[in-house]
Amino acid sequence: MIRQGVDFVKVQDILADTPLENPADDRLGYAPFAKSLAEAICKFNDDEGLVFALFAPWGSGKTTCLNFIQYYIDAEKGEEKPLIVRFNPWWFSGHGDLLNQFFKEFRAALGKNDIFKELLGKLAGFGEIISDIPEPTGIVKYLGKILPVLNQMPEKQAWEIKEEIAKEIRKQDIPILIIIDDIDRLSADEIVTIFRVIKAVANFPKTSYLIAFDKDVVVRALKRVQRVPGDNYLEKIIQVPFDMPLPDKISVRKLFFETLDKVFAGTPEDLFDQTYFGNVFWDGIDHFLKTVRNVKRLTNALKITYPSVVGEVNPIDFLAIETIRVFLPDIYYLIRSNSEMFSGLADRQGNLGPNIEKLKLFHNQWLENLPEAEKEIVKKLILRIFPKLRAVFENTFVSDHNWRKQLRICSPDKFPIYFKFAIPEGQISNAEMKAFLVLAGDKNSFGKLLLDLANQHCLDGRSRASVFLERMEDYTEKEIPKAHIKNIFLALFDVGDHLLLPEDESRGFFSFGNDVRLDRIMFQLLKRYNNQQERYEILSEAFINGSALSTIVREIAVLSQQHGKLGTDADDEKERLVGAQHLEELEQIGLKKIKDAAASGNLINLRNFANLLYRWKDWENDEAPRKWIESELLTTNEGIVDLLVGFLSKSYSQALGDRVSRSNWRLDPKVLEPFIEPSTIIDRARQIFRDSPEWLKGEKRIALETFIKHYDLRAKGKDPNLEMNEASSSY
Known part of the structure; x- marks a missing residue:
């Protein structure tokens, strides 16, 4: 997607490599x-x-x-x-x-x-x-x-x-x-x-x-x-x-700055940090501006490439990477092809990407191949725009200082834009993001936007809703007007369940999906209010009027954890978003919605069904969900299988030597024990599997087969979770 409404460079704007003829035009002495x-x-x-x-x-x-x-x-x-x-x-x-x-x-x-x-x-x-x-x-x-x-x-x-x-x-x-x-x-x-x-x-x-x-x-x-x-x-x-006397360096710089002012016209002021520009310029860019021709080469390149990404990249980082492209093309292609080696954060264990030893080996190798006169200049410039490399050359591990919001090249989300000169298909441009947030002034418009984004996808398969929710975190601190927060909550807790898409879930040890993104947005926006009462009033209204039961229940559970419930340590009182009495009232709102869904027959069809049953048990008593399961689900074969599907989960593992992760289905009978005794349904489950009715397809068949397999492992005294891990690593 190319930014619309940008005037592309005219031919006459390009600085031709045409020599001057009249000394009156001399600017270089x-x-x-x-x-x-x-x-x-x-x-x-x-x-x-x-x-x-x-x-x-x-x-x-x-x-x-x-x-x-x-x-x-x-x-x-x-x-x-x-x-x-x-x-x-x-x-x-x-x-x-x-x-x-x-x-x-x-x-x-x-x-x-x-x-x-x-x-x-x-x-x-x-x-x-x-x-x-x-x-x-x-x-x-x-x-x-x-x-x-x-x-x-x-x-x-x-x-x-x-x-x-x-x-x-x-x-x-x-x-x-x-x-x-x-x-x-x-x-x-x-x-x-x-x-x-x-x-x-x-x-x-x-x-x-x-x-x-x-x-x-x-x-x-x-x-x-x-x-x-x-x-x-x-x-x-x-x-x-x-x-011939060398060009006056001051005059060459002056020509560069004058031309750069024209190139960067229309750039949002908040993206141009003068201090950062000075550091990047003096640490690297100035070195390459030795002649007027160098100035023309770089500024002409910028006139062609910058208009398509203005407002979507950090102008200083774009200037730096274009300098590398024009004067050090081999290094440019190295960076473009190795995003994980340059963008993001570094950590010693390699949980967030290549470990520090691999990073050092990689970067020392390419740096060693540079001419001696270029090494220090290039290293300084690269360190400025890719802070991750400070761990390699300075043994300093930096944190992300809002790089994505600043549209920095070191942000993995923004990195591709710098090399495609356009917004990748499916991604959300900075201009779009600001326009979308304006819709938060109306809950219905904002809710429709979220549903539309959930049905649109990026090239990597993720929904645009996940991209939007991630980007939204960059604006929660102050850019989103406080008057819009209530409308945002009303929309999120009305359509939130439609955003819980499997394609948006990350894989690996640090996996999370849109549910976690919603958690963070809720917490960040609620902290904009100074007291617990205000927060409670906004949440209670959103929960009462919302239809996204799974999302509502999850957020109440997150609030419960702040109070030391659900097996967690309690936060300090000043860190809790709502008070104890507020929490009890919110839990009752959630409980009522769960019971209403059970009575209507819709509970079994909701996302995170198992989690809803656990919260029902916590907020009322153990018997209530048991009785409902016995009367509504265990009376039919389809009901038994639907119950098992509700507890079916998928995990991912990656053995040594694997290039991609492997998915594993899990349905440990122990997770059913708070609601039914697994032994009471195992025979019926085996019979259903043997009969293989026509409706037993897809996840229903997987859930039934996984339950039987894991039940048999438990009967042999084995832990099915450990067995699955060992089976994955043996491939």
Whole structure:
């Protein structure tokens, strides 16, 4: 599900990797350097030309600097300024016509000045001669044959024309500056060929070159092709080298922040923590913003990806993970594929996921494979957005500080959104959540919403109701208006039984379902009231008017536990949500509802039937549920089986080596003893199983068969619960 109502990025909003041309637009401090270099070039006036070189890394603004130099040269007054020829060999790489294009550019530039008209024809002839090479298939093959061809040509055909060109240039006494850019984008062989051309083919008098490239790239290329140190080779070609000044880091950051403000426009203010942003930025993001091109790469990526998840992710975490995606793609894919290693909490035993030893092995391994210069930066950035890793690198075990509500990437619920750039199907967006909670102003609307969500499902099979109830806990502290709490309770205790869905139950030692989620919501909302009387009044009204008997009875039982009932220790008086008298009155409300359901014949069909019988026994006496069972259920075969189905339960176990958990049906005869003597129905149960009537299907058959099996185990002096555990682990 993609967030609706978000304006996606327009093409014109993307920062093109286009160099600047006017020094007035300079934001990185290149203009003063360019002006000084332009003045030096203009003052140079010698028959022998020079080769100036401008060294700078990729993405640092070499072309912008060249543009500024040309701007200042064009602005010079007087005859000493050179005529400029711009040439970019990368445009023609692989086309087989680089020399032809070079001389076309040369002729076009000289043609702007009338005094060079006689020279144009000679340049055209020279260009045609040296460009007339069979099967031009690319710059390497094309230019690589220039010198051999020139050597084989009759001297009058090429060298005499070149000498005539040289004489004409000397006669006019106008210096020429040929600017060549993007040499470092060529292949190694092409780089070597360009330098050969500069020295051997177009080394005309009064003709200088200004070439710009990443020195490290070119040095490696020259060493690979020439088998000599690249620095030594360059020294023979270049007379005046310059290292372009690095961009002012403050200016680069300023450009980044200005662009980021536009990207994050529309982000809810409560999601942007300035302190957290500062920590994440200085601990990692700033390291990668070395050039303007880096800024453009990152902000352009954000302009594409952020609009689809704005308001559904923490903007700072999204910025951090996008920084990793753009500049460290291998680490990004590692994180994306290993959610349990990065998101959530860490614990020593591994009850909540991989144990600490497994975590340390995993994270130390990938970190070790990073370049030494990157290790500390990446580790700091990862630690900021994934606090779980503090257990690995700092031996500190942190707790969840409302990460889901803050839409943090370290929340397992939010983690997938950061890598899909959209809300996964079936999940509930932050915008939806806020809209849904508005419905709590009306109990009927809120109740209908809960029923609708119970019938909608996520990709993992859970109902959307379970997702909503989990998310609802993030808003119980203060976001839900206190005036809406009563309506929420009226709705929950009216439709709550329809939310007790088996597909929403977790498996394992820490299993829970929507019943537990409802418990937590009730407790959190009730604590918003200052006294027990107010809480009682809200609960009593909701229980009296509600139809969700299983949910009502369960919540009363939870309140009973606070008072030391049902085998639990009593909480301190100040921790109890209701008083002792309040509890007794609520129990009576629950008891009446149970007896009404029994009288109507509906009790046997309710969820948690066995639990309802136990509460009936606790709140009235042992005999009441016994008499009802004897008169209403034990008189028919179907009634006996329905009783057994009500006590049937399922547990899950996972043996060593199992990749998934195994389900086990349980129906220990002892759980029936408070209500009937199991021996009084065993013979009838065996007979029903032997007869196998047509209605004995599904859970009815499972319940009957499990009861007989476990009864026989008890008869042999064995505990069926232990036997089932041993059977599971033996697979």
